[in-house]
Amino acid sequence: METQLPLLPLRGVLVFPYMVVPLEVGRERSLNALEQAMLGSQELVFAAQKDTRLDEPTKDDLYEVGIIGEVKQLLKMPTGGAKVVIEGRSRAIIHKIEDEGTYFRADVEEVAEDTEITDETEALMHAVVDLFELYVKNSKKMPGEASLSINVDDPGRLADTIVSSLDIRTAEKQEVLEIFSAHERLNKVSDILSRQIELLEIEKRINVRVRKQMERTQKEYYLREQLKAIQKELGENDDHVGEVEELQQRLAAMEGLSDEVHDKIAREIDRLTKMPSMSAEAVVVRNYVDWLLSLPWTVQTDERVDVAEAERILNEDHYGLKKVKDRILEYLAVRQLSQSLKGPILCLVGPPGVGKTSLARSIARATGRNFVRISLGGVRDEAEIRGHRRTYVGAMPGRIIQGMKQAGSNNPLFLLDEVDKMAMDFRGDPSAALLEVLDPEQNNRFSDHYIELPFDLSHVMFITTANVLHTIPRPLLDRMETIVIQGYTEEEKLHIAAQYLWPKQMENHGLTPEMVEMSRQATAAVIRHYTREAGVRQLERQLGTISRKVAREIVQGHRGTVHITVSNLAKYLGPHTVHHREAEQADEVGIVTGLAVTEAGGDVMPIEVTTMPGKGRLNLTGQLGDVMQESAQAAYSYIRSKASDLGIDPHFHETLDVHVHVPEGAIPKDGPSAGIAMATAMISALSHVPVKAHIAMTGEITLRGHVLPVGGIKEKTLAAHRVGIREIILPKDNAPDLEDLPANIRRGMQIHLVEHLDTVLELALSEKIVREKVGTEK
Missing domain, CATH: 3.30.230.10 (Ribosomal Protein S5; domain 2)
Structure with a gap:
């Protein structure tokens, strides 16, 4: 028998018979249908939308099988919507839907429930219950007590109750709703449960695999983060591939390499690509390749051969020292005429403080060469000169190769300071290792134990310094051109102090000529009565002492220029510290x-x-x-x-x-x-x-x-x-x-x-x- 009832479209939810369902109603047509039901028998027809995305469905957008339900409770919300509790009563076939303008009205036919229970149906009920319990057990979305609520004797109601609790699509639930036979409905629910259990198994396997993968990934990530932290503390980088590419690019950018050097570097880089990045051997090879690529095999600076300009620079930096200046200018004059001349090997010999080291710097500036200095004082290991073989832990090139890397060119001015103070012991004689370095006929293929490739030192200008000659081995001294720098006279010291030392000390201490003035007689008195030296180091220290005391006077409020004279010199330097013997005044016996x-x-x-x-x-x-x-x-x-x-x-x-x-x-x-x-x-x-x-x-x-x-x-x-x-x-x-x-x-x-x-x-x-x-x- 057909009846007319208001129709309320459902979106994303389905109501089954004997189910009590809370709903939130917000659409205008639905609220109007609800009001019409409340004015009459409080019954409505609930039909699900085929497309849940539609806000205003038409009658063609609704399924033709729905539920006749009764409104049990209605609560209107201040915002305009309503909360309603409904109870499903029976299935209904919707024959016709009429649009009343403000709501839908449907002609429906109620479908009686099939309550017949056969042995097959009862067995099917048990099977469905077992499947549902298995589903609840495997599903994380279902509470464990859900299976306890399935205590229904009616087969159709059992099917409805189980399918309503499953997390499946609305369309599948609608298929179950449209099956009027209880036995067929149980079969459908059984199929759905079997498929859902199978999906759960697949999902479980996927989850286990994903979890293992995540655990492995997380473990690797955690270990790599730890490794990065350790490497960061150690100042290392594990980007092995990037390092190899960088080394290859550096090799490609180097021009003019000999085939011997290029092939050696290429072979070592190839070895490095086949090694684990953190292996000990990879670290050794990486350091070795980096050294080879850092050396200036073919890099040269433009040498200045302007003799007049070089003479100006030498005279600007140093007073006197005529012999050594003449020798350098002679070398530059020959270089201007012949480019094939090999670099000279000079040995500057003289007492401390006469300017041997600073003179070498001036020569480098005058000739336009890069300057590099190593001190040989106290060196007693031959490996300091020739380097260690790579088989040793912590092996490094010798000081000569290190100096060439520091210079950045293969024609620097190389200062070997304090060559007279080398020693020897059971580790070898470093002076013997210098024989090859300082021999113009051999040093074009200098061999370092670490580099293992010949390096050309013939373009280097070597300058050595020494205080005395008798401690230098004769074979080594034979390879050097000795220039003796004698001590300065008082007249020369006076000129050096006035032109170089005093202006330098004034600048270092923030003084200007308007603040302090030192007489020539006072400078001579400092030289004579407060220093006893061949050079000018002690003189510079004494002038520094005067500058500090003058700076203090000025800061404490002295007005005008501070005048340093012979009469007030003791105020700054104290009593005379050097007493020179005077000539005898009278003829005496003995x-x-x-x-x-x-x-x-x-x-x-x-x-x-x-x-x-x-x-x-x-x-x-x-x-x-x-x-x-x-x-x-x-x-x-x-x-x-x-x-x-x-x-x-x-x-x-x-x-x-x-x-x-x-x-x-x-x-x-x-x-x-x-x-x-x-x-x-x-x-x-x-x-x-x-x-x-x-x-x-x-x-x-x-x-x-x-x-x-x-x-x-x-x-x-x-x-x-x-x-x-x-x-x-x-x-x-x-x-x-x-x-x-x-x-x-x-x-x-x-x-x-x-x-x-x-x-x-x-x-x-x-x-x-x-x-x-x-x-x-x-």
Whole structure:
């Protein structure tokens, strides 16, 4: 029998018979249908939409089988919608839907439920219940107690209850709703449950596989993150592929490589690609390739060969040092004419502080070469020069190859500092390893143990520095061109201080010429009374001390210019720290002014001799070295052999003891250059003839009285000039050394060149004592 009831379209939800379902109603037509039902029997027809996306469905958009339900509770919401609780009563076939304008009305036919239960149906019910329990057990979306609520004896109602609780599409539920036979409905639900259980199994397998994959991925991710953190702390990078590509690109960018070098690098990169990135061998190979690619195999800087410009730069940076400047300018002149000249190997020898290292920097600037310096002081391992073989842990190239990498070109100026201070032990002799480096005939294929490829050093300008020559092995010294840089004279120091050191210290301490002014006499006083050195390091320190104290004065409120003069110099530097010996003022018996060379330059050295009754002993005091003692013995023996000719008692050695003393006994002294001075002092003491106070001397003496040449003529002459002595006696063979003296010193000094002690005595003693001319002894 057909009845007319208001129709309420359902979107995304389905109502089954005997089910109580809460709904939210918000659409205008649905609310109007609800109101019509409440005015009558409170019954409605519920039909599901075929397309849930439609907001305003038409009658063609609704299924033809629905549910007749009763409104149990209605609650209108302030927002305009309504909440309603409905109970499904029975299935209904919708024959006709009429649009009333504000809602739908449907002609429906109620379908009676099939309640017949056969044995087959009962068995099917048990099977469906078991399937549902299995589904609930495997499904994570169904609560465990859901299976307990399936306690229904009616087969149709059982099917409806189970399908309504399944998480399936609305269309599938509608198919079940449209099956009126309970047995067929159970079959349909059984199929749905079987398929859902199968899907759950598949989903479970997928989940297990995904979970394992995720666990593995998460584990790898976690480990990689840990590895990255460790590498970050170690400063490493695990981007192995990127590193290999970068190395290959660097190799491709290098031009002019020899086939030997290119093939070696390419083979090592190929080896690296086949190794695990974190293996120990890969790290070794990667470092090795990086070294090979970092070396300047073919990179050269443009060398400046402008002799005039180079001379200007050298004179701008250093005062004096004529010999070494001339040698560099000669080299540049030859380079301007011939490009095939190999780099020179110079050895600058001189006392500390004369500017050997800074001179090398100026040469690099003057020639336009890159500058690199390594210090060889204390080096005692041959591997420091040639490197370690790669089989050793932590192997590295030697200092030569490291210096070439630092220079960034294959024609730098390479300074080997303190070459005289290398040592040797069980690890080898580093000076022997330098023989190949400093040999122009061999160093075009220098072999480093780590690099294992010949590297061309023939374009490098090597400069070595040393304080003394006697500690340099002879084969190594033979490969170098020695240029001796002597200590500066007071005049030169004065010029250096005024032109270089004082302006530098003022700039370093924030001073300007308006703030402080230092007189030339004050600078000379600093040089003479506060420094004792051949170079200018101590002088620079003293000028720095003055600058600091002046800066403090200015900061504390001093107004005007601070004037540094001789009278107030002690305020800044304290009492004199260096006391120079002055020349003897009067002629005295047994006292001779000798000349000596120390690490601080030249100095005068008074030699005192006295005689006393005794048994002919010769006492030598003043901490004299072996050579100096032997020189005194030679002078004593000569005097004994020539006593009669010298106007001395021939038997003095039986009745008199002779005591030779050199003052400042705490300072060690050695060398043969005081021979004629000690002989003259002994003869004066034994003959009681005074020695002229205004004369000084130096020279070695033989047993026959000949005077032999000595070193340090320039320094000794300057020392005599400094203390006011204007007449000196020098060996005749030292005449060429006088060329090194400044012209004003040569003009202001009377220099006697002698060959024999007799001439020395004629010049030095105030009275003539030689009885007869002593010829050449056979």
